[in-house]
Amino acid sequence: MSDAVLKTTEQKMSKSIESLQRELAGIRTGAANSSMLDRVTVNYYGADTPINQLASISVPEARMLVVQPYDKGSVDDVLKAIQIADLGVNPTSDGTLIRITVPQLTEDRRKEFVKDARKEGETAKVAIRNVRRDSNDDLKAEEKAGNISEDELRNLTDDVQKLTDKFIAQVDSLCDDKEKDILEV
Template identity: 55%
Template sequence: MKITNPTILEAQEKMTKAEQALQRELGNIRAGRANASLLNRITVEYYGAPTPLNQMAQISVPEARVLMVTPYDKTSLNDIEHALMASDLGIAPMNDGSAIRLVIPQLTEERRKELAKQVKSVSENGKIAVRNVRRDMMDSLKKAQKNGDLTEDELRDLEDQAQKVTDASIKNIDAITAEKEKEVLEG
């Protein structure tokens, strides 16, 4: 289905952004596996300025449950270690003098279920964002019809297209959520 209406194209773009935001948000949920995105929101005080950790160091995953942070500037190692300790990660960094290792602990079954609920909650927020975009799009289309820019038949066709775009986005969100839930529950 080729979409040409600018209102629907704009809404589709916003829905895609909502899906991407959901993926970023879910990336911050620790699933018992090492994932470099866990450190995305960590900032380090570097020469007096808060600097994102991923701009100061290489973050790698040498083993399934180990994150290795190798700073580009070795003098920043202690600053990075302090930032990791001060963060809400709940993982003690191990400094070996040239890199920092973060060993992600195995999750308990209870914690996995809590995280699965959190994933569902974040997912529902993503769906709400998509539905809000759909509502705004429908309002805009109805306003255009009221102003005489669209006939009733055109409005109906565009509303069908809008619903198809919304359904596709919700389906994507469900797929993203199912993948993350599987990751969390299997560890």
Template identity: 50%
Template sequence: MKLSEAESTMQKTIDATKRSFNTIRTGRANTSLLDKVMVDYYGAPTSLKTLANINTPDASTIMIQPYDRGSMNLIEKAISLSDLGLTPSNDGSVIRLNIPPLTSDRRKELVKLAAKYAEEGKVAIRNIRRDAVDSIRKQEKNSEISKDESRDQQDDIQKLTDKYIKKIDELLADKEKDIATV
């Protein structure tokens, strides 16, 4: 595994961690809260975003307008069964989700969830580092590169790993601040 390959894979891990953070609810309405909601549409699990237009008319409301009105009840059921803790209200043409202000206990739970997502990202980055270092050691063992080259490349991989771990820590700090903001 080359340094550039390792870096691009680490960047993908950062992007995945950002997407995970976006699914954590803060005190404001955000359409990305619904990214993981899957609707059982005609027997197939379908992403809510493909079934409806989703927007935020104000800071505490998410409005979902299904393309097919026949799917209203299915969408309502999927949201109710999700782990969002939101109750949908259906007026016949749109579904509204009111985002209540977070309690301090709920904020603590969400900070723990964000920390869990960050740790998953860090583990993924460390696994990429391990694979890269194994590849370098294998090249050294096969006499494709010298010991000095091997050590230099391993140092570069470690510096890259430290850089991306720091990025995840910064993302986590931002998300914790976002959750704590009332």
């Protein structure tokens, strides 16, 4: 049973890392990246739909994204959704496709994006610590039920802490890498 708790703990912490990677991918660096639009949803026939389900997104140049909606009638809706998303870009449309020129980031904007990345990192750390707390509670319940001894509880709690430290280090590494990408001119 206690091995199952460790396995579940590791799976949940891995999901926190995956979530962090998705969030960091959405934070803009100086270059165009199709994942910038991952958080954009379009009100399409009354339902909020992710933009990547309504259009093909390509990167023809280092500083340009091209969004081509599958339904030509939704071009204005997609354009409006990108403008509302506050990505710091100004999309233009020619009626059939949308071009997004990614401007060079100012120093202030770069610092702002670094703060956003760090905030996402802290959110991931909190999620990982919450998983640790829940796992430790489960292990204490196992000990109270008599399924594991006090020594086993101590060893398993140490194992959970080692997992926590490992995943916190991954969060720091991901945030440091993203910070370097953002600050790179």
